Every structure is written in C-alpha cells, then in structure tokens.
Amino acid sequence: MSALTAIRARRERSVERPPGGLGRTPVSYAVLVILGLFAFLPVLVLLFNSLKTSLELGTNPLGPPSSLDFSNFVEAWTRGSMARGLGNSAILVAGTILGTWLCAGSAAYALARLDLPFKRGVETYLFVIISLPVQMFIVPLFFLWVRLGLINTLFGLIVIYVALNTPFSVLLLRTFLVGIPRELDEAARLDGANELQVATRVILPLSWPGFLTVGLVSGLGAYSELMFAVTFLLDPAQMPGATSFLQFSQGFTQLYNLVNAAGVIIVLPLIILFLLMQRRFIAGLATGGTKG
Amino acid sequence: MTQLLASASVESVAPGAVPTPPRRGRLRRRGRLIAIAFVLPALAVNLLVIGGPTVSSIIYSFTDWNGITVPEFVGLDNWVRLLGDDTFWNALGHNFIYLLIFLTAPMAMGLVGAFMLSRIRRGAALFRVLFFIPYLLVSVINAQIWRNLLDPELGIASVLRGMGIHWLDDVYFFADKDLALYSVAFVDNWHFWGFLVVLFLAAMQGIDASQYEAARIDGANAWQEFRHVVLPGIRPTLTFALTIIAIGALLVYDYPFILTAGGPAGSSDVASLLVNRTAFVSREAGYASTMALALSLLGGVFLIFFNILRRREEEN
Structure with missing residues (x-):
C-alpha cells in the first residue's frame, strides 16, 4: 500500500516538473x-x-x-527463408520467456516469501553472476554443449538465454513479491485457499507487471541476441530471424531494396510492440539495460 | 515463516491443535525443503550454463586444450604467451579507443538530449520515441541501415556526387583500415545514445523541483542550471552510465562482428572477436580461456573502480 502511494506521488511530481521558461x-x-x-x-x-x-x-x-x-517483400520473404527464420525466432522467444518466468518466478517466490536457508548466499551468488561477462564462460560452455548434443539446437540456445535472464529477473521479481502485504495471503488462507491458489489467485495478479517486464526484456533479448546465436547455431535451418538475415544480407550485398525489405519485416514486430506498450518497454530496458 | 507454518498446519493438523515441538521442527524442515525445491530449477540452469563453465574456464586457462581431447596442464605458458601476443594487444587497444569514443560522443548527446527534453512539454513523448527507436532495433538491421547509407555507390556519397560534391567518392568506410574502427563505433553510438537519453531523463525528473526554482530565483541561465542543478542531481545515474559504457566497450562484439569481422587486416579487431576466433576457429580453447579470463579480470577492475566512485559519492 505504502509502495503504491509512493509510486503515485513520484508520478505526480514528475508531471509537475518545472516548465522550461x-x-x-x-x-x-x-x-x-x-x-x-x-x-x-x-x-x-x-x-x-x-x-x-x-x-x-x-x-x-x-x-x-x-x-x-511491395514485390521486394515477397521476394525477400521467399529467398531469405524468412518464414523459417521468424518461426525459429518465435520458438526461441516463447521458450525463453516461459523458461525465465518459471525459473525466476519460483526462485523469487522462495526468496521473498518462503523459509529459504542461505538466503543471503543465494542473493550474493545472483549479484556475482549478473556482473560476470559472457566471455568468462562462453568457451567451455560451447564445448560442453557439443558434448551434450545441445549445439545447433534451439532448445540448447533457449537454456542459455534462460540462464542469462534468470539472475536479474529473480532480483526484479523479488522486489515485486516482497511488496505484496502478507495479510493478503493470510486472509486468503483463512478463506480456505491452498498454497497453489494463494500463488496463482493472490500473488500472481498483484505481481504481473513484474512478470510482464521480465517477459518483455527476455523476449526482446532472445529476438535480437547475436553472439550466442551465431556461435551456437551453425545450421541455417535452426537460425532465428536476425542471424538468417545476416546471412541473407551478406549474400546479396548492394541489393539494398531486397535486403532492406527483409530488414523491415524483421523490425516490424518490434516497432508495433513498442508503440503499443512504450512505457513498459522503456522501464524494462532501463532495468535490464546492460547491453552495450 | 510463521505464515508458512500456518498454511502447512491447515493441511496436516486439525484446526486449533497446538503442534508439539518435534512436529514444529519437522514442519519447518518441510517448509525449507519446499523453498529449496522452488530455487532448484534456477540454480540448476545457472550452474550448468554459467557457474560450472566459469570455474572450468579458470582451470582451462592453465592448459593446452583444443576443446575435445583431454586438456594438458601447461602452467603459466598461456599467460606468458598472452603478454607477448601482438594480436591480443592490438585488439584490446581498439577496445580502449572504443571506450574513449563512447565516453564522449554518446554521453554528450545523451546529456544534451535529456536536458532539452526536460525543458519542453509539447512533443516530448514523440522525441523520446524517435531517440529510442535505434536502441530498440536489432543490431543486424542497424548495421544494414548504415551499410546502405555509407555505401560509396548507393549511399550518401552518391547523393553528394549528384550535387557536385566529391568528398566521399571512393571512401570505403568499413573497408578502409584507417576508418573501419571509427565507422563501426559510429554506428554503435547511433544505436546506443538514445538509451542514455531515456536513462538521464528519468534521473533528471527525479530532481526536486524546488532546486530548479531556487536556481531560477538566483537568476541562473540554462548552462548554470545544467551545471549546478542537473549534473549534481543525476550523479549516481552518471556513474551507472559510465559503468555500463566501460563494461560494454570492453566486451563489445555485435557491431564489429557484423560490419567488419575485425578487418581489414585487424584494423577493427576487438578482444571478444579474438576470443571467439581463437576458441572456435583456431580451436585453441585453452589459450582462448586465458584471453577471456584476462578480459574478465579487467572488467572486474572497472567494476571495482566504479563501485569505489559510487561509494565516495554516497558518502558526500
């Protein structure tokens, strides 16, 4: 309650900010x-x-x-195998969002509302992990993925994206979950709700903005990520939209009409999504914004 | 804790019954096991992808390893080799040039953009969207945009030529070894600065309105207001921006990879490109781990430095 009023107060103050003169x-x-x-x-x-x-x-x-x-769009769509690329992107994005929600959501729930031993230790681990550069682990990870047969698979890449997104998502979701007053779930329990009902009917509806931000940041990341995608997926049949666009653009240099049409198709979903939910986008990217 | 106990007792103990001490202990243990189960998926994925490979990266940095066969321990050989490796120092030097560029151009553009935005009312939302779009777009598309614009035959150069201006004739921005690094940094900057605007604007809106009023009553002009109210007011955010720029410049990969792949002749090579080339093309995974570790240590030094900076600010 107090958190809500604080947010509202801050919003009002920013509206009343000084005019420029x-x-x-x-x-x-x-x-x-x-x-x-x-x-x-x-x-x-x-x-x-x-x-x-x-x-x-x-x-x-x-x-x-x-x-x-508009013929460039038709040609780019077929010659750039864009149906396949965007299909792979859709799988990557959906898998990453669901995986991150599941991993980060449950971990944040345990940190915020359950009796977890070594809470401080887990939190310190998360902070250390967040500041680790990917170069620190990408080399052994590649050869581990080769050995596990996860190289060249979308599933293998999804696991990596989930791991990369989870630490900051846990910390973000935890702040949302801590802010929900305990009296609410106790009241629900008194009314006879079980643990699952408390989590899905009381906690989730109150923390969905956090989940939305996490989903947005991790989904956007999965759609645009380059380094892991070009390193871990070598088979064109597995490539998501962005990396297969890169191949296409290198195969048709100077055919700017054709390649640019493919580019417009790739960014169209992003632009539409951004215009629909601008404020959340900006807030979300500012939270997870360590991308160079 | 108490609430979890309560919920567990609703299921297992008759209402109103007071649990005996051993029973309470068992419930507590059960609650903890449930909590651990909730953390397990996140922890497992993290150890598999990040934690485990990070530790093995440190170990491999002391070995000769091609990624497949059994690594052979070679002591400090890789580190000695790294010290005398011109390719590595060439690439790392480019990272520092990148850093210098990013500490100046986008910082200035971000500060100016945000300050001007904070002073207007009408149209602020529109400008914010315009500034932010390049940050939103995918790196491969941004690179394509500028490949098109800087193409000597089909870009800005040909428009200028049509107007009788021949400045950019035969200037190959991404294929000229004197220009490649700066051209790549320019495109990366074009993509990045809008993010700083949004970041700084949010911080500026958090400054107490009374401070502006006080400055105006004192007759401050725009520059004085910027210098004495805005800059001190957003200092924590400035430090944050410096941190992500420093780390970002040290680890930059996307735009050099897409636009030049480090070429021509290594003139736009950066450390991350070199690490991945060494590991996955030359298959010298042990040596690549050494490079990556050196890079990460340098990143750690940056983080510690900016942390000290931040602490000192908080004390003031």
Whole structure:
C-alpha cells in the first residue's frame, strides 16, 4: 500500500516538473529536432529503399520512392527463408520467456516469501553472476554443449538465454513479491485457499507487471541476441530471424531494396510492440539495460 | 515463516491443535525443503550454463586444450604467451579507443538530449520515441541501415556526387583500415545514445523541483542550471552510465562482428572477436580461456573502480 502511494506521488511530481521558461524553448526544440532527425532519418531510408525497384535505387539512392512497390517483400520473404527464420525466432522467444518466468518466478517466490536457508548466499551468488561477462564462460560452455548434443539446437540456445535472464529477473521479481502485504495471503488462507491458489489467485495478479517486464526484456533479448546465436547455431535451418538475415544480407550485398525489405519485416514486430506498450518497454530496458 | 507454518498446519493438523515441538521442527524442515525445491530449477540452469563453465574456464586457462581431447596442464605458458601476443594487444587497444569514443560522443548527446527534453512539454513523448527507436532495433538491421547509407555507390556519397560534391567518392568506410574502427563505433553510438537519453531523463525528473526554482530565483541561465542543478542531481545515474559504457566497450562484439569481422587486416579487431576466433576457429580453447579470463579480470577492475566512485559519492 505504502509502495503504491509512493509510486503515485513520484508520478505526480514528475508531471509537475518545472516548465522550461518561454524564452528558452526554441533552442531546445531546434536541438531536439536535429537529434530526432539524426536518429530517425536513417530508419526512414531503410523503409524508403525497401519499396524501390533496383532501377530506381541507382538513380534515387536515399529519397522517398516514386511508387510503392511491395514485390521486394515477397521476394525477400521467399529467398531469405524468412518464414523459417521468424518461426525459429518465435520458438526461441516463447521458450525463453516461459523458461525465465518459471525459473525466476519460483526462485523469487522462495526468496521473498518462503523459509529459504542461505538466503543471503543465494542473493550474493545472483549479484556475482549478473556482473560476470559472457566471455568468462562462453568457451567451455560451447564445448560442453557439443558434448551434450545441445549445439545447433534451439532448445540448447533457449537454456542459455534462460540462464542469462534468470539472475536479474529473480532480483526484479523479488522486489515485486516482497511488496505484496502478507495479510493478503493470510486472509486468503483463512478463506480456505491452498498454497497453489494463494500463488496463482493472490500473488500472481498483484505481481504481473513484474512478470510482464521480465517477459518483455527476455523476449526482446532472445529476438535480437547475436553472439550466442551465431556461435551456437551453425545450421541455417535452426537460425532465428536476425542471424538468417545476416546471412541473407551478406549474400546479396548492394541489393539494398531486397535486403532492406527483409530488414523491415524483421523490425516490424518490434516497432508495433513498442508503440503499443512504450512505457513498459522503456522501464524494462532501463532495468535490464546492460547491453552495450 | 510463521505464515508458512500456518498454511502447512491447515493441511496436516486439525484446526486449533497446538503442534508439539518435534512436529514444529519437522514442519519447518518441510517448509525449507519446499523453498529449496522452488530455487532448484534456477540454480540448476545457472550452474550448468554459467557457474560450472566459469570455474572450468579458470582451470582451462592453465592448459593446452583444443576443446575435445583431454586438456594438458601447461602452467603459466598461456599467460606468458598472452603478454607477448601482438594480436591480443592490438585488439584490446581498439577496445580502449572504443571506450574513449563512447565516453564522449554518446554521453554528450545523451546529456544534451535529456536536458532539452526536460525543458519542453509539447512533443516530448514523440522525441523520446524517435531517440529510442535505434536502441530498440536489432543490431543486424542497424548495421544494414548504415551499410546502405555509407555505401560509396548507393549511399550518401552518391547523393553528394549528384550535387557536385566529391568528398566521399571512393571512401570505403568499413573497408578502409584507417576508418573501419571509427565507422563501426559510429554506428554503435547511433544505436546506443538514445538509451542514455531515456536513462538521464528519468534521473533528471527525479530532481526536486524546488532546486530548479531556487536556481531560477538566483537568476541562473540554462548552462548554470545544467551545471549546478542537473549534473549534481543525476550523479549516481552518471556513474551507472559510465559503468555500463566501460563494461560494454570492453566486451563489445555485435557491431564489429557484423560490419567488419575485425578487418581489414585487424584494423577493427576487438578482444571478444579474438576470443571467439581463437576458441572456435583456431580451436585453441585453452589459450582462448586465458584471453577471456584476462578480459574478465579487467572488467572486474572497472567494476571495482566504479563501485569505489559510487561509494565516495554516497558518502558526500
């Protein structure tokens, strides 16, 4: 309860933040427009060029297309085996999210609300693990995966992603679970709810924003991750969208209309998702944001 | 704890019955076992993927190992080799250039962007989205965007040529050994700085409004306000940003891998690329572990340094 009011108070304060002062805003807007163009124009060129014919690309390399030609998308979809790539991405993302929810959710529940021995030890372990660079373990992990037959499998990559996402997710979810007042589950138990019902009917509905953030960060990571994907998946049939796009772009250099169309297809789900749930995205990435 | 006991007793003990001490002990043990069972999946996956391989990485760094056969203990040989390995120092030097670039350009852009955003009302949400989109996009796509823009025949160069400007004719940003590293860092920066805007903006909005008012009553101009209110107000976030930039620059992999693969002739090689090449292409897994360990130790030094910095701030 007190946590909720604190959050609300902070939100109100940020709405009432000091106005810029009238004389100063034109400069601010000028700088912001320049920065905004720097950030966005390149993305716009990606979109423009994906709609051009090869002929137009030569005469009009960066401007808007003279007509909307969607044939690049059809060609990129088939020649880039994008159905397969995005299908693999979907499996990776879903597996990573579910695995992280399961591992991190149950561990956070134990840390926050159960009588776990060596609590401090587990927490210290998590903090150490979070600050370990992947280079510290990627070499032995690769050869371990070879021996276990997990190399070149989506399942093997999902296990790695789950392991990478779990530590920070546990710490994030724990703060959500600790904030839920104990009187609530005690009341539910008095009404005759069993442990499972307490967890799913009382705790989960109150901590879903935490789970959503964790799912968003780990799913986004699984969709975009590069180093483990290019190292652990060598068979094109197993590659997710991003890495098979990389292969495609290296096979068709300078066919910017075709390759850019494939690129637009890859980022479309991200953009839509982002525009739908902007605030949570930004909060989530700021929490898990250690990606270089 | 008490609540868990209560719940367990609802199931096993008749309501109202007072459990005898041994029974309470057993319940407590059962509660602990349940708690351990809840932690087990996370712990197992972590030990398998991170904990175990981390420990074996340290061991392998003292061996000659190709990843498949039995490793052969060679003492400090790998470490001695590392000290005299020009390829490694070349790559690590590039990481430090990367670090210098990232400590300046994105930091400045992030601070300016966030400060300007904090001073406007209308359109702030739109700008924030625009700045953030490159950070959101997948690295392979961002690389593709800039390969297109910096293409000497089909990019900005050809537009300039059409206008009679020949500055960029035959400039191969990613294939010129004097430009490759900086071009890669530029693209990475374009992708990253928007994240800093969002980070800094959140911190700036947490500054107490009365501090701004006090500065304005004193007649502070925008620069003075930035220098004396905003910068001190977001110091913990600045330290955090420095930390992730330092670690990120030390371990950078994605953009050099996609755009140049370290070339031409090692001119944009970075340490992480070298580690993976040594381990998975040359199959010198033992030596690669040594490199990776050296890199991680350096990262640890950075972390400790920034931790001290943060502590000192908290004391002030």
